[in-house]
Amino acid sequence: MSENDARLATEKVRQLYTYYRYSIPVNVAIGIAWVIVLYGYIPLEQLISWFLLVVGVVVARVLHGRRRFLQEFRLSSQRLEYEFSVGACAMGILWGVAGYLFVPAVPEFYQAFLVVTAFGLVSGGFVSMITSRLAYYCFGFPLVIPPLVALGAGRPEMVTPAVALATFVCFFMFSTYPRLARNVEDGIRSNIQNELLVEELSRANEQIIALSLLDPLTNIGNRRAFDNHLDEQWRIAARHQDLLGMVIIDIDFFKDYNDNLGHPQGDTCLQKVAGGIARFSRRPADLAARYGGEEFALLLPDTSMEGAALVAEELRQHIESMAEPHPTSKIVTVSVGVAVAKVNNQLAPEKLIQAADDALYRAKANGRNRVESASTLVELDNQDERSPHQ
Numbered sequence: 001m002s003e004n005d006a007r008l009a010t011e012k013v014r015q016l017y018t019y020y021r022y023s024i025p026v027n028v029a030i031g032i033a034w035v036i037v038l039y040g041y042i043p044l045e046q047l048i049s050w051f052l053l054v055v056g057v058v059v060a061r062v063l064h065g066r067r068r069f070l071q072e073f074r075l076s077s078q079r080l081e082y083e084f085s086v087g088a089c090a091m092g093i094l095w096g097v098a099g100y101l102f103v104p105a106v107p108e109f110y111q112a113f114l115v116v117t118a119f120g121l122v123s124g125g126f127v128s129m130i131t132s133r134l135a136y137y138c139f140g141f142p143l144v145i146p147p148l149v150a151l152g153a154g155r156p157e158m159v160t161p162a163v164a165l166a167t168f169v170c171f172f173m174f175s176t177y178p179r180l181a182r183n184v185e186d187g188i189r190s191n192i193q194n195e196l197l198v199e200e201l202s203r204a205n206e207q208i209i210a211l212s213l214l215d216p217l218t219n220i221g222n223r224r225a226f227d228n229h230l231d232e233q234w235r236i237a238a239r240h241q242d243l244l245g246m247v248i249i250d251i252d253f254f255k256d257y258n259d260n261l262g263h264p265q266g267d268t269c270l271q272k273v274a275g276g277i278a279r280f281s282r283r284p285a286d287l288a289a290r291y292g293g294e295e296f297a298l299l300l301p302d303t304s305m306e307g308a309a310l311v312a313e314e315l316r317q318h319i320e321s322m323a324e325p326h327p328t329s330k331i332v333t334v335s336v337g338v339a340v341a342k343v344n345n346q347l348a349p350e351k352l353i354q355a356a357d358d359a360l361y362r363a364k365a366n367g368r369n370r371v372e373s374a375s376t377l378v379e380l381d382n383q384d385e386r387s388p389h390q
């Protein structure tokens, strides 16, 4: 069974159980009407027993339906359809047997009333059970045939109308049911198609968003991903004036690398270095991203100056230990700048970036392949005029 067919079967069964609810008041109301009409013609205890049986089956079916809903329809749709049909059949038999027994006992006007209301029940069943042929036939036939048999039994003048009515009911059920059921099924099918399309679309949308945040060359986050993450983590840190660390990493003498080995080789080198840096995004809130060109950034939320400097030094050593050959400086190395902010609503994230950038500049100026950290925490000072970060 394809996924579509399985969904169709489940939806049909779900509708079956859902719409049954609406037939409950109708069953009880017609039951009461029968008791009133038949009062005086049928022994009261018989009438009450029959009515209580109807109510009992109604309640049992309601409880059964609720139980299945609570279990979120974990059984197969075929099993659920069978279970529903057993309940529908019990209902049909109760009404049918009552019709068979009660019709001969009442005057003709009341006989017509009983037959008409029985047909009313069948048309109600037609609407509520349109998604299951089995349930509908199990309900309909036991309900209408017995009163018609009782109508014609022993009265030759009633045989023709009873047979005509029975023929009409059978014709109605066999001819109309499949066509209308197909229409309903088509409706469900197109709803399912729409749901699938919406699911597919939102999946594609998620993929597009994920791709828009990925650097295609190195497969780690791009500048947009970094900016988004910085913004988000800044808001989080601002709530409790937490620390937020930033590490900027720049490959040393990368121009020489490109000039000597060519751009494609340079791209491969960028990929290797990015892989090495990504290992240091260890906590769930950390993020490694390509900041631009041969520059990378590592965001370390809730990290002290000592902690961020330690990660940066480990990162530098790791890139060094990869021992990627460099045409002019033996191996590929990186210079690293570290800064940590004590985040505040009035403080701009650009100050943290600037401080990390300044530290990186010093690392380059002091001979490269080294880590330099900002001398103090980036904090709010009197010149900060930034409007509150929402």
Ligand SMILES: Nc1nc2c(ncn2[C@@H]2O[C@H](COP(=O)(O)OP(=O)(O)OP(=O)(O)O)[C@@H](O)[C@H]2O)c(=O)[nH]1
Pocket: 217, 250, 251, 252, 253, 254, 255, 256, 258, 262, 263, 264, 265, 266, 267, 270, 292, 293, 294, 364, 368
């Ligand atoms: N292959 C490749 N090279 C890139 C890419 N993006 C930037 N670059 C190169 O990275 C080099 C950066 O050179 P510079 O800014 O002079 O820095 P550097 O040579 O690393 O020198 P220092 O940073 O001072 O050690 C340039 O040659 C850029 O063309 C890229 O996507 N692929």
